[in-house]
Amino acid sequence: MKRVALGNSGLEIFPLVFGTLPMGPLQANLSPKEGGAVIRQALEAGVTMLDTAELYGTYGHVRAGLEGWTGPVAIASKTHAPDAAGARAHVERALREMGRERIDVVHMHGARVERPFIDRVDVFAELFKMKDEGKIAHVGMSSHFVPAVLEAASHPEIEVLHPLINRAGMGVLGGTRDGMLDAISACSASGKGIYAMKALGGGNFINAARASIGWVLSHPFIHAVAIGMLSGDEARANVRLFEEGVADDATWKPLEARRRRLRIMQQFCKGCGDCVPACASRALSVVEGKAEVDEGVCVLCGYCAEACPEFIIRVV
Ligand code: SF4
Numbered sequence: 001m002k003r004v005a006l007g008n009s010g011l012e013i014f015p016l017v018f019g020t021l022p023m024g025p026l027q028a029n030l031s032p033k034e035g036g037a038v039i040r041q042a043l044e045a046g047v048t049m050l051d052t053a054e055l056y057g058t059y060g061h062v063r064a065g066l067e068g069w070t071g072p073v074a075i076a077s078k079t080h081a082p083d084a085a086g087a088r089a090h091v092e093r094a095l096r097e098m099g100r101e102r103i104d105v106v107h108m109h110g111a112r113v114e115r116p117f118i119d120r121v122d123v124f125a126e127l128f129k130m131k132d133e134g135k136i137a138h139v140g141m142s143s144h145f146v147p148a149v150l151e152a153a154s155h156p157e158i159e160v161l162h163p164l165i166n167r168a169g170m171g172v173l174g175g176t177r178d179g180m181l182d183a184i185s186a187c188s189a190s191g192k193g194i195y196a197m198k199a200l201g202g203g204n205f206i207n208a209a210r211a212s213i214g215w216v217l218s219h220p221f222i223h224a225v226a227i228g229m230l231s232g233d234e235a236r237a238n239v240r241l242f243e244e245g246v247a248d249d250a251t252w253k254p255l256e257a258r259r260r261r262l263r264i265m266q267q268f269c270k271g272c273g274d275c276v277p278a279c280a281s282r283a284l285s286v287v288e289g290k291a292e293v294d295e296g297v298c299v300l301c302g303y304c305a306e307a308c309p310e311f312i313i314r315v316v
């Protein structure tokens with residue numbers, strides 16, 4: 001099957017990366033057993049890299065999917081900790097809960113961090129220390145911010161980048177879609193491995209999934225794309241698309257007919273506003289004591305769900 005080099009990291013992967021966010025408690029809330037079964041089917045179909053994060057709550061799903069698996073697999077996780085001690089605790093938890101001795105890539109989870117090289121300098125330092133200790137193979141950064149991605153190009157110690165990009169530029173912060181493409185291209189030229197996120201706008205472009213994935217893949221400096229998947233059929237369809245360019249209507253029409261949205265159970269909303277700053281896309285506001293979402297800019301990441309003390313937000 002196809003293999004792509006993730007920049008100069010030495011990692012060689014199938015270009016479809018399994019994104020585990022949608023199966024976790026922030027979204028579809030599959031059990032570890034159910035999610036693990038989907039992950040296992042994707043691995044059997046040819047996927048070789050899994051993307052998770054402390055925030056996603058899917059370490060149990062990854063562990064279940066890898067139980068007894070002897071084929072090739074790389075795991076990327078992320079820490080959103082604001083300080084060194086928190087980052088270390090997140091990596092230790094990832095190692096423990098996924099049953100690994102080393103995590104292949106650990107990103108500074110920078111979705112909402114505008115100035116990562118100033119505000120997360122201690123986190124990066126701790127991740128490099130853990131790399132020296134052998135607990136991390138490569139340090140990376142995920143980001144929705146154009147200036148942050150551009151700045152990463154001049155940081156050789158960041159080996160893998162996980163930037164937000166899609167054909168509508170939905171969710172891109174601090175610049176335009178084309179500005180993000182230029183920043184990603186600069187990172188690729190400096191030897192970083194690039195795997196993109198939100199090619200489907202978190203599900204907003206699911207009705208044009210083939211075209212949306214194709215647009216991201218048409219940029220040769222983007223080496224791979226992470227896609228969230230919730231069934232074995234979806235995983236196999238995506239593998240065929242990435243491997244052979246096969247995207248037949250019989251398989252894809254039902255997949256593209258799905259619709260996802262952010263659900264806020266407003267009857268239980270206290271209007272506290274805790275969810276508002278959790279949204280880097282600035283899609284949330286409190287109007288007359290109830291949280292509201294601007295569906296035009298919401299990328300369905302589900303991060304606001306974690307911030308709500310009432311547990312009343314869910315991507316469905
Ligand atoms: S409203 Fe919630 S799901 Fe939508 S972009 Fe903001 S944090 Fe993500």
Ligand code: SF4
Pocket residue numbers: 264268269270271272273274275276286290291307308309310311312313
């Ligand atoms: S955090 Fe939850 S309870 Fe508070 S405003 Fe947002 S949705 Fe409502």
